[in-house]
Amino acid sequence: MDNLSLLLDGFAQALQPQYLIWAFIGVLVGTAVGVLPGIGPAMSIALLLPLTYTLDPTAALITFAGIYYGGMYGGSTTSILLNTPGESASVVTALEGHRMALAGRGAAALATTAIGSFVAGTIATIGLTFLAPTLSQWAVTLRPSDYFALMVIAFITVGALLGGSPIRGMAALGLGLFVGVIGTEGTSGQQRFTLGIPELGDGIDVVLVAVGLFAVGESLYVASRLRKGPISIVPVTGSFRTWMSREDFRRSWRPWLRGTVIGFPIGTIPAGGADVATFLSYGAERKLSKHKEEFGQGAIEGVAGPESANNAAAAGVLVPLLTLGLPTTATAAIMITALQSYGFRPGPQLMTSQSGLVWALIASLYIGNIMLLVLNLPLIGVWVKVLQVPRAYLYAGILLFAGFGAYATNFLVADVAILLLIGLIGFGMRLYGYPIAPLVIGAILGPMAEQQLRKSMLISQGDPTYLVTSPFAIAAYLSLIGILILGLWLRRRGGAPDEL
Amino acid sequence: MTARAGEYGFAAAFAALGAAVLAGAGSIPRPSAVSGIGPQVFPYIVGAVLLVSGLGVLAGISRGHAGAAEAGEDVDAEESVHWSVIIRLVLLIAAFGLLIGPTGWPVAATVLFVGAAWTLGAPRSWPSVLIGVVMAMAVQLVFGSALGLSLPPGPLLEWTGIG
Numbered sequence: 001m002d003n004l005s006l007l008l009d010g011f012a013q014a015l016q017p018q019y020l021i022w023a024f025i026g027v028l029v030g031t032a033v034g035v036l037p038g039i040g041p042a043m044s045i046a047l048l049l050p051l052t053y054t055l056d057p058t059a060a061l062i063t064f065a066g067i068y069y070g071g072m073y074g075g076s077t078t079s080i081l082l083n084t085p086g087e088s089a090s091v092v093t094a095l096e097g098h099r100m101a102l103a104g105r106g107a108a109a110l111a112t113t114a115i116g117s118f119v120a121g122t123i124a125t126i127g128l129t130f131l132a133p134t135l136s137q138w139a140v141t142l143r144p145s146d147y148f149a150l151m152v153i154a155f156i157t158v159g160a161l162l163g164g165s166p167i168r169g170m171a172a173l174g175l176g177l178f179v180g181v182i183g184t185e186g187t188s189g190q191q192r193f194t195l196g197i198p199e200l201g202d203g204i205d206v207v208l209v210a211v212g213l214f215a216v217g218e219s220l221y222v223a224s225r226l227r228k229g230p231i232s233i234v235p236v237t238g239s240f241r242t243w244m245s246r247e248d249f250r251r252s253w254r255p256w257l258r259g260t261v262i263g264f265p266i267g268t269i270p271a272g273g274a275d276v277a278t279f280l281s282y283g284a285e286r287k288l289s290k291h292k293e294e295f296g297q298g299a300i301e302g303v304a305g306p307e308s309a310n311n312a313a314a315a316g317v318l319v320p321l322l323t324l325g326l327p328t329t330a331t332a333a334i335m336i337t338a339l340q341s342y343g344f345r346p347g348p349q350l351m352t353s354q355s356g357l358v359w360a361l362i363a364s365l366y367i368g369n370i371m372l373l374v375l376n377l378p379l380i381g382v383w384v385k386v387l388q389v390p391r392a393y394l395y396a397g398i399l400l401f402a403g404f405g406a407y408a409t410n411f412l413v414a415d416v417a418i419l420l421l422i423g424l425i426g427f428g429m430r431l432y433g434y435p436i437a438p439l440v441i442g443a444i445l446g447p448m449a450e451q452q453l454r455k456s457m458l459i460s461q462g463d464p465t466y467l468v469t470s471p472f473a474i475a476a477y478l479s480l481i482g483i484l485i486l487g488l489w490l491r492r493r494g495g496a497p498d499e500l
Numbered sequence: 501m502t503a504r505a506g507e508y509g510f511a512a513a514f515a516a517l518g519a520a521v522l523a524g525a526g527s528i529p530r531p532s533a534v535s536g537i538g539p540q541v542f543p544y545i546v547g548a549v550l551l552v553s554g555l556g557v558l559a560g561i562s563r564g565h566a567g568a569a570e571a572g573e574d575v576d577a578e579e580s581v582h583w584s585v586i587i588r589l590v591l592l593i594a595a596f597g598l599l600i601g602p603t604g605w606p607v608a609a610t611v612l613f614v615g616a617a618w619t620l621g622a623p624r625s626w627p628s629v630l631i632g633v634v635m636a637m638a639v640q641l642v643f644g645s646a647l648g649l650s651l652p653p654g655p656l657l658e659w660t661g662i663g
Contacts, residue, residue: 037573054647082573164568167556171514174550178521181546185539188531192539193524216593222572223620224586225579391574392622397635399589400613403596404639407605408649416597420590431581432507433567450542458536 010359026066034074041071046210050408096302101234111243120308124315136323139348144455149476151449176442215402217426259308267316270328281309515554521547604654609636
């Protein structure tokens with residue numbers, strides 16, 4: 001098959017020593033930032049965007065993909081071992097995995113997470129390999145109005161389904177769209193909302209938005225109510241070879257596969273990202289388990305399923321990213337920015353015009369998954385040490401890298417001022433319960449959506465019904481309504497996982 | 501400032517920004533050469549989203565739907581917000597911006613790191629200063645020297661040829 005030979009070419013590329021090293025650095029950095037509270041893959045990739053000035057595109061994207069996958073692995077380690085689990089995507093893992101750790105079975109929880117993530121990541125990457133070429137061939141036939149429909153779906157699902165409050169999500173989205181509007185408009189050359197400040201003429205750099213929100217905003221917020229006292233971590237005992245018993249394997253393999261099957265499709269559609277997938281998987285495992293009484297007390301199925309779903313969804317997110325140029329998570333949105341900084345136009349043409357790059361990236365995902373499996377189990381001692389970094393130095397370090405990321409974008413002091421302002425907005429948003437991701441997606445996807453809207457109106461000569469009358473657009477808007485109803489219903493159930 | 505007032509104020513800022521965007525969108529000139537819709541249409545949509553959602557949040561707060569502050573591994577939700585810490589960190593970032601031109605990256609970054617670490621409760625001793633210097637220099641060497649970003653080394657280091 002043609003795709004298979006392209007994939008083999010990708011492997012030939014990705015297996016070159018320099019790319020292997022970048023993949024290794026990527027998964028290592030990714031796991032470390034995943035383990036560390038306060039930093040995630042979105043922020044790390046945003047901070048490392050200046051790398052795109054000096055690295056070749058393949059090396060940069062392989063590094064970023066490694067960070068993306070690594071962050072997924074690392075995050076679960078934190079929620080299993082740290083005595084104060086966070087409330088983000090890994091809330092379900094925290095529920096069962098943390099109980100397992102407290103019961104002295106932390107090693108089994110970590111092992112089923114790592115192997116499950118590997119299984120799910122690999123199967124989902126195979127799914128990506130076969131789905132992406134077909135999807136991108138079909139996507140070439142889409143009209144501008146169809147793209148606009150897809151973007152509206154992404155905006156509304158991300159805005160309404162992420163975070164606790166849909167209306168606050170829409171407000172955050174609006175702010176992101178506004179940030180995207182600031183600057184010189186491409187088609188007409190008009191200045192919009194620059195207030196006569198020359199530095200705003202080129203718009204606000206996405207790096208500043210992402211770093212300001214994720215790094216500065218997060219640091220300010222954590223600093224304002226920093227948990228005092230020692231960092232308490234559940235100790236892990238035993239050698240990694242004896243971590244999972246035969247019984248653990250017997251109870252884990254079905255949840256791994258089920259999690260993959262649930263996670264991958266949810267990742268490919270813009271339906272609120274990995275959170276929904278983990279909740280669904282947790283609910284399914286709880287229903288199907290023969291050990292229902294263990295759920296809530298540390299059931300291994302409740303770790304194996306959601307963690308696999310989480311990783312499969314992460315790979316699924318790459319499908320619309322590579323075939324449509326449509327980011328559905330904040331991390332994916334920042335990877336789009338990396339592509340743009342090389343002058344590549346994200347969209348269905350990417351698979352053909354940059355086929356070498358895309359296939360090397362896909363091959364590196366397989367390699368990264370193996371590296372992560374090999375790295376994670378034996379190196380758990382290292383990650384436990386990383387988890388114990390004194391928080392004063394951790395957040396000071398995050399601020400230092402934020403300053404670096406902001407300044408290295410354009411080497412302008414004005415950017416540091418913008419960074420600070422965006423950081424304060426991010427602080428307020430966290431304090432008052434506004435989700436951050438819709439803002440980032442709005443800022444990155446907003447200008448693309450405007451382009452598609454204007455193209456559509458140009459084709460239709462100003463007739464707005466053109467936007468909603470193509471068969472694809474009709475199907476898209478109908479499924480948006482379906483996704484919203486389903487998502488809000490799931491959220492009401494997901495908000496209280498004990499009642500699932 | 502009570503938490504409630506802050507929350508109202510923050511939501512009102514979204515609504516006010518929306519109103520401002522709607523007002524400002526009208527004054528974006530539409531060049532006659534542009535066919536299709538002009539550069540002011542999308543801002544109208546954005547302004548409307550901001551205004552409506554801002555008002556929606558305000559209405560929600562008045563009906564008792566307060567925003568849930570974000571939880572996190574290092575966040576003590578019981579703790580009230582320490583505004584003095586926020587002010588100090590903001591001043592440190594501002595100082596970083598002002599210093600990086602005249603003193604270069606290593607000095608500005610060290611000031612930011614050590615100041616932030618001390619603000620967050622690190623021991624006020626020489627070892628924490630040393631950690632800051634090492635961090636700043638590591639970034640300078642890796643990104644500046646090895647990867648070729650033009651980070652300013654500053655007058656203290658210019659003679660060494662690092663940069």
